[in-house]
Amino acid sequence: METVASATASPAASALLPLVQQDPWLAPYADVLQRRLDRLHQRLREIEAECGSLTRYACRHQQLGLHYDARRRGYWFREWAPAAQALFLTGDFNQWDRSYTPLTRRPDGVWEVFLAEKTFPNLVHGSRYKVHVHAANGHRDRLPATVRRTVQDEYTKDFAAQVWRPEAAFSWTDQQFRVNNFVKEPLIYEAHVGMALEEGRVGSWREFADLVLPRIQQEGYNVVQLMAVAEHPYYGSFGYHVANFFAPSARFGTPEDLKYLVNEAHRRGLAVVMDVVHSHSVKNEAEGLGNYDGSGALYFHPGPRGQHPGWDSLLFDYGRPEVQQFLLSNLRYWLEEFHFDGFRFDGVTSMLYHHHGEGVGFGAYDQYFGPEVDDDAVLYLQLATSLVRDIKKSALLIAEDMSGMPGLARPVAEGGLGFGYRLAMGLPDYWIRQLKHQRDEDWSLGGLWHELTNRRAGEKTVAYCESHDQALVGDKTLAHWLLDARIYSGMQRTATPDLETGRAIALHKLIRLVTLGAGGEAYMNFIGNEFGHPEWVDFPREGNQWSHHYARRQWSLADNPDLYFHAWLQFDQAMIGLERRAHFLNAGPARLLHLDDDNKVLCFERGGLIFAFNFHPERSLPDYRFFAGTAGVYTPVLNSDSAAFGGFDRIGTSIQHFTQPDEHGTPFLSLYLPSRTAQVLDLTPSKRKGG
Known part of the structure; x- marks a missing residue:
């Protein structure tokens, strides 16, 4: 690996860092960039001394949790909880007796127990279990930190860990798939599996694979970006309040079903990127990691620093080695176990700054190198991107950052953070502002050109005019801003549409084409927006009587040639097809x-x-x-x-x-x-x- 190989080499002089050579405005901060790189090299030396390589270090998921030992014929269970007073394993295998199966504490703060088959014959595939923790905050049932399968009780709504050891392993047929063979320029289809069906219910991994992947392939996109993959207790969080970082959401099916989806995508020449959330975690203690051992912290910063003021969630302590190892292991797990082709890192701005970007406008280089930058997060992200490249060299790595951190999408060896792409988050905001506050005749094309082309030289950008953020209830999609109520009554194709509908039909196409044509080196669309889906996204909740009406996609509208939705779909397909033939994003x-x-x-x-x-x-x-x-x-x-x-x-x-x-x-x-x-x-x- 490039970064690991350079870990023992003498660092280059600060002035020679390629990142500084490329951008002379970074010269006053060359020492800061070099210190970041030196710190990364030092951490890699420590990791190499301990484990031999960064990949071997990312093994927490292999050490913790429930694992079958074929030689001893039984299960090992281990959990890291250094401040806990006692741990017990409880479940249907021992009639949920919370004191019957105690764990033993090791000097490193890991508790463990071996459960022999002959002693626990009921601990089998499908069994449910939890960890009972005695700590300063009381006696509580918890889910294992690295649990790979959780299920929710239909009546109590409680989550439990589930033993998942099917007789036959999934048979992968994607061994020949390589991202760089199929993805010359990323044309990304952002999607949520649960809301991908037209029916008013939660869709499954397999239904998405069988019904939606063919559409994505036909439309010409070459990357599927999956939201809400890791288990989250509240469906309406869009998957961003993660509780179980190693468990595919069971509401969409089994782990084998998710593997089927990825395998089928690869068969169709589609790369699959996971929307990974390492920027924060849900506060729920029954399902999540909060205050796991009663110390008040463990995986997260103690006190106010561990609380996100806007997201009502917990913030990881990226400087703690065990937390680094946990999160790095999470990335390795998804790459190796489920064959994901990379990650879209959510909330990178929140990770990089102590103020999390809340109410902050970024306009000066000092803001990227001053005391508000979380150096531990910078180090973690450099380790994360290095690890992913080590495991899968052609992996796609996309950062959601609105601050414009220099070097975010440049190689680590150059002084950057190692991402391949950054999201052009200003573009959708620009389009919404134009439609809300400007008459068409007052649009400044100079302003438009500035927005489309104002990006850091040498750092690739994912252009998009709307994503899931613009589709949420409380906002409107571009189609909805353009049409308002006519989106329900004016989409029947006629020889001469009324003026408002005609305007909307035309501008929806122009906005998407100019964004694709000039906005970046990759392009992204949110599921259904390519045909102007008529409604926002609102997940089932008490406020809407738990309705799925707005948490679905009405494909029938796009398939009906008598509607303008179909015309928009045809244009999007032609637009994406042109890029696939001409490869202008790479030019x-x-x-x-x-x-x-x-x-x-x-x-x-x-x-x-x-x-x-x-x-x-x-x-x-x-x-x-x-x-x-x-x-x-x-x-x-x-x-x-x-x-x-x-x-x-x-x-x-x-x-x-x-x-x-x-x-x-x-x-x-x-x-x-x-x-x-x-x-x-x-x-x-x-x-x-x-x-």
Whole structure:
């Protein structure tokens, strides 16, 4: 591994760090970056001395919890609880007797017991159990920290650990799948398995694999990003209040069902990324890790520092070696046990700063290197990204950070944090602000271009115009902002839609295409938003009478050719398909060719393609001339005004366009740009070579 290999090497001089070379504004902070790297090297030396490698160190899930010993014919159970007074294992195997099966404490604070088959013949696959902890905070039943399967009682709603040892191991058939063979540029489909069906109920891993994966493949996306994978007691948390970090949520099926989903995705050429939550944990003590041994901390910081003020959750102590090992082991477990292809790290901003980004605007470099930065979190993230790369070199690593931390998406050896991509979190906020507070005719295309292209050089970005955050109850999707009540009554396709519906149909396409075209080096869509799903997401809760009506996806709307939802789906598929053919996301940043704020025209080039947008609400522009960048013959390859996409077929798609030189020999194109349309033209390959 690159980082481990360099752990024993002499550190480079601060001024020579590639991150500083790339960004001269980082020069005053070169020593801070070097200290971070030195600290990582020191920690890696300690880990290597203890375990031999970072991968071997990430083995907490193999040491703790319930494990079958074939040689001794029985189960070992171990739990880390150094401040506890006594631990007992209780379950249906011993009639839930809380004193019958005591554990013995080791010097390292780990408690253990061996349960021989002949003594406990009822401890079998499917058995339910808990840990009974005697500590300063009383006597409590808890779930094991590394439990791999939990189930909820139908009547009491209590969670219990479950022995999971099926007779036949899952048979993987994805051995030939490699991320870099199928994913040239990540086109990410963010999805929640439970709300992926049209029926008003919780969907399963297998139903998602059989019913939704074919749609994702057909639409052209190449990465599935799964939310809410790890077990969480409250369904409505969207999976972000995790209690059991090693247990796939049982509400969606068995661990084998999740493996089936990943295996099926790989068979279809789709990588699978897990939305991993290491930024915080649920406060529930009965199900989670809070105050596990009665010390008031253990996995989390003690006192106020261990409480997130906005999320009502607990904050990990990233500086504690056992916590580092627990979280690193969690990453290894999901990669190896379930063949995930990487992670989208949630809440990275909250991890990186003591203030968690709450009410803070980031505008100065001092904020990335001052006392508010949590150096322990920086170290943990560097260890985490290094570990993932060590296990799966081509893994996808995406950071959800709104602060703009320099080096977040640069290699650790360069002084960065090691992520491959960062989310362009400002883009969806920008689009919502435009739709809420600006008339179309007042949109500043200069402002739009700034938002689309204002990102750190050398750090790859995932562009998106909306995600699950914009789909939650209390907010609206882009389609809902554009249509309001017409999203229910005005989506029947007609020859001439009313003005408001026509505006929405056109702008929904333009917003998505311009974001894909210029916003980053990868692209993300939330399940259903590609066809303008008509409703927000609201999980079953007491306030809505536990209804699933808003926690589902109405695929029938997208499948109905008589509705504009279908037209939007067709456009999205064509848009994604164009990227799959042209690979323009990998072609460097978009190059501005022309910006006309008066006529609302924006033209740019990327990867040999010319993107031409007319955002004007009324003005269609015949014979509109603009700088083409490269002389040659251009062929239309995408047209938002196609009737198939809900448009009016005002743009001829069979016409080749020849550049014409001006008096200085500068190549110009002349196009018809109808109002609220976009078109993409490709430089004819034979001409491109000599262009």
